[in-house]
Amino acid sequence: MSVSMMSGRAGRSRRRSGPASPARRGQAVKGWLYVSPTAVFVAVLFVVPLLLVVRMSLSRWPLLTGDQGFNAPDNYTKVLDNRFFADSVVFTVKYTVLATVLLIALGLGLALLVQESSRWKGLLRASFLIPSALGLASASLLFYVLYSPIAGPAADLMANFGWTFLGSPNAALFSTVFLIVWRFAGFYMLLMLVGLQGIPSELYEAARIDGASRWQTFRRITLPLLRPTLALTTIMCVTGSLLAFEQFYILTKGGPDNSTITVVQLIYIMAFQGQNDLGVAAALSVIALIALVVINAVQLRAFHNPDEK
Amino acid sequence: MKIFHRRGGLRAAMTLGLSAAVLALAACGGGGNGTPGAAVSVAAEGTDDGSELTLWTRAPLEKQAKLLVEAYNKSHKNQVSLTVVPNDDYVAKVGAAAGSGGLPDLFAADIVYVPNWVRQGLFRDISANIDGLSFKDSINKGHLGAGTVDGKEHVLPFVLDLSMLFWNKALFKEAGLDPEKAPATLEEYADAAKKIQALGRKDVYGTATGLNCGGCLVFTWFPSIWAAGGQVMNSEGTQATFTSEQSTKVLDTWRDLWRSGAVLPSSKDETGATWTAGFTEGKVGLMFYPATLLSSTPFDAGVAGIPGPGGGASTFVGGDGIGISKDSKKAAQAWNFLNWMMSEEAQVEVLAKNNDVVSREDLANNTYAAKDPRLVTINEVAGKGQTPVATNFQQAYNAANSPWLSLVRDYVLGDGGKLQSNNEQITSVLSQ
Numbered sequence: 001m002s003v004s005m006m007s008g009r010a011g012r013s014r015r016r017s018g019p020a021s022p023a024r025r026g027q028a029v030k031g032w033l034y035v036s037p038t039a040v041f042v043a044v045l046f047v048v049p050l051l052l053v054v055r056m057s058l059s060r061w062p063l064l065t066g067d068q069g070f071n072a073p074d075n076y077t078k079v080l081d082n083r084f085f086a087d088s089v090v091f092t093v094k095y096t097v098l099a100t101v102l103l104i105a106l107g108l109g110l111a112l113l114v115q116e117s118s119r120w121k122g123l124l125r126a127s128f129l130i131p132s133a134l135g136l137a138s139a140s141l142l143f144y145v146l147y148s149p150i151a152g153p154a155a156d157l158m159a160n161f162g163w164t165f166l167g168s169p170n171a172a173l174f175s176t177v178f179l180i181v182w183r184f185a186g187f188y189m190l191l192m193l194v195g196l197q198g199i200p201s202e203l204y205e206a207a208r209i210d211g212a213s214r215w216q217t218f219r220r221i222t223l224p225l226l227r228p229t230l231a232l233t234t235i236m237c238v239t240g241s242l243l244a245f246e247q248f249y250i251l252t253k254g255g256p257d258n259s260t261i262t263v264v265q266l267i268y269i270m271a272f273q274g275q276n277d278l279g280v281a282a283a284l285s286v287i288a289l290i291a292l293v294v295i296n297a298v299q300l301r302a303f304h305n306p307d308e309k
Numbered sequence: 310m311k312i313f314h315r316r317g318g319l320r321a322a323m324t325l326g327l328s329a330a331v332l333a334l335a336a337c338g339g340g341g342n343g344t345p346g347a348a349v350s351v352a353a354e355g356t357d358d359g360s361e362l363t364l365w366t367r368a369p370l371e372k373q374a375k376l377l378v379e380a381y382n383k384s385h386k387n388q389v390s391l392t393v394v395p396n397d398d399y400v401a402k403v404g405a406a407a408g409s410g411g412l413p414d415l416f417a418a419d420i421v422y423v424p425n426w427v428r429q430g431l432f433r434d435i436s437a438n439i440d441g442l443s444f445k446d447s448i449n450k451g452h453l454g455a456g457t458v459d460g461k462e463h464v465l466p467f468v469l470d471l472s473m474l475f476w477n478k479a480l481f482k483e484a485g486l487d488p489e490k491a492p493a494t495l496e497e498y499a500d501a502a503k504k505i506q507a508l509g510r511k512d513v514y515g516t517a518t519g520l521n522c523g524g525c526l527v528f529t530w531f532p533s534i535w536a537a538g539g540q541v542m543n544s545e546g547t548q549a550t551f552t553s554e555q556s557t558k559v560l561d562t563w564r565d566l567w568r569s570g571a572v573l574p575s576s577k578d579e580t581g582a583t584w585t586a587g588f589t590e591g592k593v594g595l596m597f598y599p600a601t602l603l604s605s606t607p608f609d610a611g612v613a614g615i616p617g618p619g620g621g622a623s624t625f626v627g628g629d630g631i632g633i634s635k636d637s638k639k640a641a642q643a644w645n646f647l648n649w650m651m652s653e654e655a656q657v658e659v660l661a662k663n664n665d666v667v668s669r670e671d672l673a674n675n676t677y678a679a680k681d682p683r684l685v686t687i688n689e690v691a692g693k694g695q696t697p698v699a700t701n702f703q704q705a706y707n708a709a710n711s712p713w714l715s716l717v718r719d720y721v722l723g724d725g726g727k728l729q730s731n732n733e734q735i736t737s738v739l740s741q
Contacts, residue, residue, distance in 0.1 A: 063404035064429040149575045167578055253709045272401040274704030
């Protein structure tokens with residue numbers, strides 16, 4: 001998009017100024033000028049840190065003493081030997097599947113619910129969306145107190161049942177998933193709503209005239225035309241869940257009994273809690289990055305519509 | 310982003326280092342020592358010339374640190390500005406600052422991390438000045454030893470925190486126990502906890518601990534093992550010995566206590582943020598508790614050393630050590646603070662006056678301690694206590710996912726079948 005915009009403007013200026021060849025060079029320079037703010041941004045905030053992480057992952061780099069020189073591939077073997085590596089991958093995938101299925105289904109359901117015009121529409125939309133205005137860390141702290149067996153409102157109830165929200169591995173996982181669904185369902189509802197509103201109403205009208213049932217309309221019109229939106233939300237949700245950190249850092253700290261350690265949390269633990277080794281943490285970051293790129297590529301391919309060019 | 314920070318920091322450090330070197334050459338004998346990381350040897354009193362010093366500490370010691378800094382600032386031209394960092398973020402903050410050459414002039418460290426941090430070169434060698442102190446032999450040996458590498462001392466005790474057996478005298482009386490007599494053995498301790506639990510009062514429990522808090526468990530359970538004559542590690546701190554007879558007896562007692570229901574139920578998931586709250590609120594009969602909280606315990610509590618199975622008494626000499634950082638450009642001024650901190654004035658009139666433990670044995674029987682016999686008890690037990698030394702202490706014990714935590718949780722809450730393999734796991738972390 002930015003390219004077509006640029007050539008348009010350059011074209012206008014060419015008509016005003018004289019000869020062609022210096023103008024074309026000027027055009028190229030101008031093009032680079034237009035790109036440069038973004039390019040500098042990308043270079044400084046993305047390429048340089050990325051290269052640094054790669055270098056870190058290939059070097060002995062303890063937190064307290066800094067770079068101690070090249071040692072590849074020690075950091076990578078240390079990551080694979082870490083006693084939490086396999087568990088954290090399995091847990092992260094489990095959490096991602098749960099969160100994605102719930103969020104996409106709920107987001108779509110809520111969007112269909114509030115799409116129908118009714119006098120409660122405004123109130124419903126607002127109340128689903130309000131949790132999204134809260135930062136994830138603040139939301140986690142809120143639920144930390146709500147779940148607390150000492151200070152929480154359900155403390156007496158928990159004491160009677162001898163059960164706590166974060167006390168067992170499964171309870172901790174589902175309590176955290178509940179927090180995430182509460183926090184993000186409204187946001188995904190909004191994305192789905194935009195997608196739904198992009199479907200021309202004539203199609204629904206035509207379907208009604210043809211006598212299609214509600215389910216048939218949903219199955220044959222809504223879902224196929226929602227494909228780009230579904231692709232976007234799934235990719236966002238999967239990526240976000242694979243990189244989950246704050247909610248577990250605040251709510252469970254990886255517990256109970258190391259059952260809720262996500263990959264990003266393991267990176268944090270390697271870097272700052274005990275091992276204090278930035279090199280190993282960087283190696284795991286690189287592995288996670290490669291895995292994410294592959295997963296996203298597969299998803300894009302899966303959602304690719306063969307009818308589109 | 311980090312690379313810029315780091316390079317900028319390096320360049321700044323080099324510029325500063327160079328200018329400091331030039332200054333030191335120009336004003337030879339000024340007492341300052343500008344070369345980063347080198348041994349410090351300055352005038353015995355240090356320099357008090359109105360410099361601005363920075364000091365970092367972690368939140369649990371905020372009260373003591375504030376008292377010391379305020380008293381110093383009032384009586385000196387140098388001014389110390391104190392930064393208090395949340396406990397969980399302290400290692401990350403110090404690590405980032407160490408990597409970029411941005412450590413403050415003075416910083417305190419949990420004494421169990423000191424051996425590692427000294428070895429990594431974060432503290433400067435101050436043995437020449439410590440050797441010059443007339444009372445060197447009465448400085449707490451656990452703390453001084455933790456900061457000693459290759460015979461060079463790097464760290465002085467900042468605040469001593471001892472784990473002691475505290476009991477609620479009112480609850481003891483109610484349960485028909487002698488409120489003036491401490492349980493002499495771990496068995497008596499468990500017995501007392503069960504009797505208080507048997508009162509059946511709502512919200513009153515026999516004892517409490519932090520079963521999901523490695524640091525709390527290290528602090529309160531190691532002394533029981535020591536009191537029975539056992540050890541938790543070999544002297545190099547590279548091998549764990551939790552399969553010993555003394556250690557399994559301690560673990561058995563706690564397993565029995567947990568199963569009998571005499572332990573505050575939230576202890577199971579307690580990660581350390583609120584592990585002392587139950588006792589402070591008067592809901593817990595007796596517990597192994599930090600002595601620094603004596604002054605903020607609002608009711609009549611008894612204090613004794615931590616007993617082991619079969620008797621004895623010991624304590625974990627914890628708290629923080631403090632030293633001059635590798636990045637400080639004001640070593641002479643920083644030493645002035647440390648020198649004052651060890652003086653009788655600071656130890657007695659600041660720490661002892663506020664019910665805190667002094668870090669010099671020769672000052673244990675001071676005027677303030679005489680008024681509260683519990684302080685004399687604490688000061689006496691301090692001499693029998695230990696400070697375990699291991700380079701990988703944090704990863705093996707304190708970290709949220711430490712193998713020590715797995716060992717305790719498996720043994721006390723689970724079936725205990727993995728004691729051997731968990732012990733080996735600790736050893737493998739320690740010996741890395």
